[in-house]
Every structure is written in structure tokens, then in C-alpha cells.
Amino acid sequence: MIDILKESHFAYLCTIDENNQPHITPMFFIFDEKTKDIFVVTSLKSKKMKNMQVNPQVSLTVDVRDPDNPFNNRGVMVQGKAVIEKTLDSLSAAKDTKLIGVYKAFNKKYPILSEAKTSAQIEYQEFSETLVRVRADKMVYWRGPYFITVSFNR
Amino acid sequence: MQKWVNEIILEKVPPFSWVPRGYNVALQLFIMEIVGASIGILFSLPVRSILYGSLVIFVVSLWSFLAFNIGSTVRRLKPPSAPLERNVIDEYQKSLFHPRRYEFGIAALILLFILSYLVLFGRDLVSHWLGGNLSPILLLLVTLLLWDISYRLGLGLWSAIIAFKRSVNLTRVSKKRSKMRYTAYPELKTLKRLDLINLSFGLVALLLYPVGSTDITFFTGLLGYAIVILFFSVLSFIKIGNIPGFPTEIIWLLNESKFGYVGTSDKEMRPHLTPVIFVFVGHTIYFVISKISKKLRNIRENDKIAFLVDMRDPNNLYNNRAVLFTGKVKVYNPPNAIFNIYQLLKVRNKFYKKYPKYMRKYKTEEEKLPHAWRTTLFVSRMLVKLEVEKMVYWREAHPIRLPLM
Structure with a gap:
């Protein structure tokens, strides 16, 4: 389960708007093994951010697919609450070492992001890219037809 | 005229x-x-x-x-x-x-x-x-x-x-x-x-x-x-x-991509997100879910869902395409299945065509499967259709809003 979260590059984030209409987006993410939190980066203006501000309950799925054999499909679904942290621009000013660590981990995992950032610096500021922490209440792991559920008491 | x-x-x-x-x-x-x-x-x-x-x-x-x-x-x-x-x-x-x-x-x-x-x-x-x-x-x-x-x-x-x-x-x-x-x-x-x-x-x-x-x-x-x-x-x-109901690039994405992600939510507005296999006819998406799944319970409480299909490029993370459909779902039950038998056969055919390996595996290993995963329709699985109302398409991480109707 931890392996999937550490090694996969894509996560799918499901949020709900005020009318209980779900919304899904593919995301880059970082898994913090110590706290079991997951971090994603999104724009303050995006639909999912607006949804999370209204309803912090989110669901995030990471999976490994096997197009040949359904019994090899594995994945983790995390259900939890989104905590909107700081915008990327204010990170260094805030001197929050933990969050800066997360941000660095992002750049390490997705080198392409930091490249894109330099070329599109202005765009980044304009969209106020923001770090979001997903605190898991429950994780469901599956492999083929078998499921394991892990709950967290926070 | x-x-x-x-x-x-x-x-x-x-x-x-x-x-x-x-x-x-x-x-x-x-x-x-x-x-x-x-x-x-x-x-x-x-x-x-x-x-x-x-x-x-x-x-x-x-x-x-x-x-x-x-x-x-x-x-x-x-x-x-x-x-x-x-x-x-x-x-x-x-x-x-x-x-x-x-x-x-x-x-x-x-x-x-x-x-x-x-x-x-x-x-x-x-x-x-x-x-x-x-x-x-x-x-x-x-x-x-x-x-x-x-x-x-x-x-x-x-x-x-x-x-x-x-x-x-x-x-x-x-x-x-x-x-x-x-x-x-x-x-x-x-x-x-x-x-x-x-x-x-x-x-x-x-x-x-x-x-x-x-x-x-x-x-x-x-x-x-x-x-x-x-x-x-x-x-x-x-x-x-x-006749497919989407632009050619989306049709290509739906045909090439084997997995879709279904986002549902329950009465408490708690989201739930899992991958499924799917096919489409016209501009309707069909997928099959287990009868005891949380998804089915959620759909019964709230028929509004989101459905995402994406294409990943392992060599270039930015070269990621995705399409998000939102709309209302309908679960087939035996009476309305009989009225739509022609449509159901077509959907079944499409599943066999798109997932030949999966279908073979499901057949040969039926015995080993837990009850909830058996493929018998209505006994352990339900067919669900999503009438697409809205869609959003992303290419290279930029969203492009597309009109549907």
C-alpha cells in the first residue's frame, strides 16, 4: 500500500461541490510517510479548490493498472479532509520548513515541474498555486478482488 | 420546405x-x-x-x-x-x-x-x-x-x-x-x-x-x-x-484508455473514487459495478457522478490528457434491461471487443472469484449508464471546456 503511494506519479482527486456533484482531476502528489498525509498542488482559482473550500471532504485514488489481467490491478483510495495550506509564493516567506520540505520533494519527484516553473513563473503567481494537505481518515487498499481497509483515529 | x-x-x-x-x-x-x-x-x-x-x-x-x-x-x-x-x-x-x-x-x-x-x-x-x-x-x-x-x-x-x-x-x-x-x-x-x-x-x-x-x-x-x-x-x-457523440480526439482517448475513474458521493457529501472498466455508445458511458459496492450505495443516494478518463505518457508527465464527464447515472434492473435488450447486447459486445483478455480471465477464473466479483449480471454485478451532461477536456495540464449540447 505504502509502495503504491510512494512510487506512483498520478493521483486522482475527487471533490464535491455544494450540489453534491462530484468532480475528478488527475494530480501530481507527494506522500508523507511519517504523517500519512498526502500533498497536492492546485490553483486557488480551480474548480476543485472552490469545492474544497465549501466541503473539505475529499477522496484521492492512486492505482497501478494491468491491461492484461484484472487480478493484478492494485490501488489505494484515501478518504479524508483537505487542509488548504499556503500558496507556493508565500512558502519561503513563511519559513515553514516542513512545507518547504514537501515542496522540495515535489520538485525532486517531478523535475519537469521546476523546469516549467521557471518558464512560466508569471503564470504561477497569477494562479496562486497552493499546497493542499489531505489528512486521511480511511484508506482502502485493493489487489484484484481483495480489499483491506485501514482507518485512522485522529 | x-x-x-x-x-x-x-x-x-x-x-x-x-x-x-x-x-x-x-x-x-x-x-x-x-x-x-x-x-x-x-x-x-x-x-x-x-x-x-x-x-x-x-x-x-x-x-x-x-x-x-x-x-x-x-x-x-x-x-x-x-x-x-x-x-x-x-x-x-x-x-x-x-x-x-x-x-x-x-x-x-x-x-x-x-x-x-x-x-x-x-x-x-x-x-x-x-x-x-x-x-x-x-x-x-x-x-x-x-x-x-x-x-x-x-x-x-x-x-x-x-x-x-x-x-x-x-x-x-x-x-x-x-x-x-x-x-x-x-x-x-x-x-x-x-x-x-x-x-x-x-x-x-x-x-x-x-x-x-x-x-x-x-x-x-x-x-x-x-x-x-x-x-x-x-x-x-x-x-x-x-454514431459516437464526441469529437474525434475524445473518441480516440475513450477507445485507447482502458480505465475510467468513477467519483460518487453519499448523503453526507463524502466522495468516493475508484477505477472501473467501461465502454461508450453514442454519448453514453457504460460500466459495471459490484452489487455490494459502496459505489452502488452512493449512486442510490445521489445519482450525480463524475467520470474521468485519462491517458498517461510515462516519458513525459506533462503529456497527460484527460476528459471529465459529469452527469446523472441510471442503474439497469431486470425489467428495464428486458426493454433495452438490444442496447445491452451491444454494450456486452463492446466490452468483449475492448477487453478480450479481461473477459477471458473472468471466465476461466470465475470459480476463484469472491461472490461480489463474479460477472453474472444482476446476481452480483449491475450495469450502470451515465448520460453525459457536461465534459471538460485537459491536454498538457491545461483545461479546455467543451460544449456538449
Whole structure:
């Protein structure tokens, strides 16, 4: 389960708007093994951010697919609450070492992001890219037809 | 747009024009039946002849009614927003109501054929119809009725052939859509309904069977006509059902991508997100979920869902495409599955085509599967369909909002 979260590059984030209409987006993410939190980066203006501000309950799925054999499909679904942290621009000013660590981990995992950032610096500021922490209440792991559920008491 | 001659007669010529629209066919039936019966009595024809005449008049009126339905429906078709598709529908309307009135040509040929057959071989049949009374006035009236039949046979045949051509062309241009920009044509359902009306137009011909029951050629002709119409209408209907409702780039993504992500939520507005395998028909997405799954419980509480299909490029993370559909879902249960059996078979076929390996695995390892994962429909799995209401497409991490309707 931890392996999937550490090694996969894509996560799918499901949020709900005020009318209980779900919304899904593919995301880059970082898994913090110590706290079991997951971090994603999104724009303050995006639909999912607006949804999370209204309803912090989110669901995030990471999976490994096997197009040949359904019994090899594995994945983790995390259900939890989104905590909107700081915008990327204010990170260094805030001197929050933990969050800066997360941000660095992002750049390490997705080198392409930091490249894109330099070329599109202005765009980044304009969209106020923001770090979001997903605190898991429950994780469901599956492999083929078998499921394991892990709950967290926070 | 032009109108058919029988429409013009019923709408413009008194007394039919005096009654409100929709009643003029009934009035036509009524008047013709009265006139037919009076003539029968006047010439002291046998009861059999009057019954035959009444049946023919009834069938002719039924055809008029169907023709009215086809005519007004086709004239009311909204034009598709995609230019190529607009041309097809435009051509369909123009050919159906062509100023040269091709249906007359077909009708004249049919009448010529029937008359020469009757003159050459059908004297017995004619005297059977008229009880031996071959007065020229009666023969003229028979010819008039035969013309009424021929005209409608021609109309039905023309309508079915033109509809078939329109479906073939729509399918052809659907492959030439622009990569990104396409608005689904909401009138596809109307076109399917038109095919069904055409089909019933053909089947109505079989009602004339008693009139020619003594003559095998007559019967073969009716049957042949019904079969030809059946053939064109059914093919046309199937073709329309297979036209995809998305721009080509999305169609490509949906075909290539094996997994979709279903986002549901329960009453407490807690989201739930899991991958599924899926197929699409038109602009409806189909997927199968376990009967004991949380998804199914969520859908029963809230039928609004999100469905995401994406394509990852392992070499370039930024080269990621995704399409998000939102809309309402419907879960098939046994009664409505029976009504949609044709659609279900098509969906099943698509699953086998898209996931041959999965389907084989599910079959061979059925025994090992836990109950909830068995594939038997309705026992452990439910088929769900998503009618797409909105879609958003991302390419290289930039969202592009696409209109759907």
C-alpha cells in the first residue's frame, strides 16, 4: 500500500461541490510517510479548490493498472479532509520548513515541474498555486478482488 | 420546405381543411368509408367486396397518418451545429421533399406493375374483388384505390431509402469531425424514431393480406415490400445508434484508455473514487459495478457522478490528457434491461471487443472469484449508464471546456 503511494506519479482527486456533484482531476502528489498525509498542488482559482473550500471532504485514488489481467490491478483510495495550506509564493516567506520540505520533494519527484516553473513563473503567481494537505481518515487498499481497509483515529 | 401532395390535399382542400389539424386524416377515412359503402350498396356488390374496400381505405388512411407524422417530424428537425452533419440533414430534408417528387415516379411504376399484372393474369382476382360485376365505373374506382395504395407504397419506400442514406452519410461524416470541437446532435433520437415510423409504414402493408389472399403473387409483393422497408429501416436505426457523440480526439482517448475513474458521493457529501472498466455508445458511458459496492450505495443516494478518463505518457508527465464527464447515472434492473435488450447486447459486445483478455480471465477464473466479483449480471454485478451532461477536456495540464449540447 505504502509502495503504491510512494512510487506512483498520478493521483486522482475527487471533490464535491455544494450540489453534491462530484468532480475528478488527475494530480501530481507527494506522500508523507511519517504523517500519512498526502500533498497536492492546485490553483486557488480551480474548480476543485472552490469545492474544497465549501466541503473539505475529499477522496484521492492512486492505482497501478494491468491491461492484461484484472487480478493484478492494485490501488489505494484515501478518504479524508483537505487542509488548504499556503500558496507556493508565500512558502519561503513563511519559513515553514516542513512545507518547504514537501515542496522540495515535489520538485525532486517531478523535475519537469521546476523546469516549467521557471518558464512560466508569471503564470504561477497569477494562479496562486497552493499546497493542499489531505489528512486521511480511511484508506482502502485493493489487489484484484481483495480489499483491506485501514482507518485512522485522529 | 415543400410538402407531400397528400399532405397538401388534406391541409388545403375542403372539407379536410375545415377540421383542425390531426383530424383531417380521420375525416378522410370517414368520408371514404361512407362513399365506398354507398357505392357497394348502389352496385349491389357482395359483402366481401365492401369489406375489402373498407380494409383498403383503412390501410390507406393509416398510411396517410404515418406519412403526416414523418413529414412534420422531418420538417421540424433542428440542424446539427457541426457543418458536415448539417449538410447531411439538409440533404435528407431536401431529397425527401424534392420538388421533382420522386415518390410519384416510384408510385407510378408500382401502379403500372400492378395494373399490367391484373390485366395479364389477374382477371380472376378482380372479379373476386367485385363479385363478378366488371362495370367500368367500378373498375375506375378500383384503379383509383390502387393508385392510393401505390402512392403511399412509393412514399414509404422513398422515405425509408432516403433515411437509410442519411444514416450512412451521418456515420461517414462522424469520422471526419474536427479533433476537438464538436457538439453532439440532440436530434439523433428523433432520427431513430423516424426509422421506427418508416418500419411501421412497411409493416402496415401486411394488413392488406386478406385482399389478395387468393393470389400468391399479390401476397409475395406485399411481403417483399415489407421486407425491403424492414431492411432499410432497421439498418438505418442501428447505424444511428452507433454514431459516437464526441469529437474525434475524445473518441480516440475513450477507445485507447482502458480505465475510467468513477467519483460518487453519499448523503453526507463524502466522495468516493475508484477505477472501473467501461465502454461508450453514442454519448453514453457504460460500466459495471459490484452489487455490494459502496459505489452502488452512493449512486442510490445521489445519482450525480463524475467520470474521468485519462491517458498517461510515462516519458513525459506533462503529456497527460484527460476528459471529465459529469452527469446523472441510471442503474439497469431486470425489467428495464428486458426493454433495452438490444442496447445491452451491444454494450456486452463492446466490452468483449475492448477487453478480450479481461473477459477471458473472468471466465476461466470465475470459480476463484469472491461472490461480489463474479460477472453474472444482476446476481452480483449491475450495469450502470451515465448520460453525459457536461465534459471538460485537459491536454498538457491545461483545461479546455467543451460544449456538449
